Amino acid sequence: MRQKHQTQALSSGRQRVAVAPALINKPSLLLADEPTGALDTTARHAVADLLYALPERWQCGLVLVTHDDMVASRAQRQL
Incomplete structure (x- = not known):
């Protein structure tokens, strides 16, 4: 179980870190x-x-593509 927790923590960390390069050029x-x-x-x-x-x-604007209803429900507009 400990290994699974560590893997999930790494995954979320990678997702958050991936945002940084996208913001460099404003x-x-x-x-x-x-x-x-x-x-x-x-x-x-x-x-x-x-x-x-x-x-x-x-x-800036945000266009987010997802199949996750929880994440999509937070958007100002859904298509």
Whole structure:
């Protein structure tokens, strides 16, 4: 069980770290394709919190593609 926990922690950390390079050039639009796909519930919430905070903090748009209803429900607009 300990190994599974460590693997999940690494996965969520990688997802959060992957956002940093996307912000280096101060983009006007961020594209996120299934950013929470392989994460447990806790990590999903943490990554979703980070992503949904970015538009206001960095004055950019966010387009997020997901099959996760919890993550999608937080969007201002769903297509």
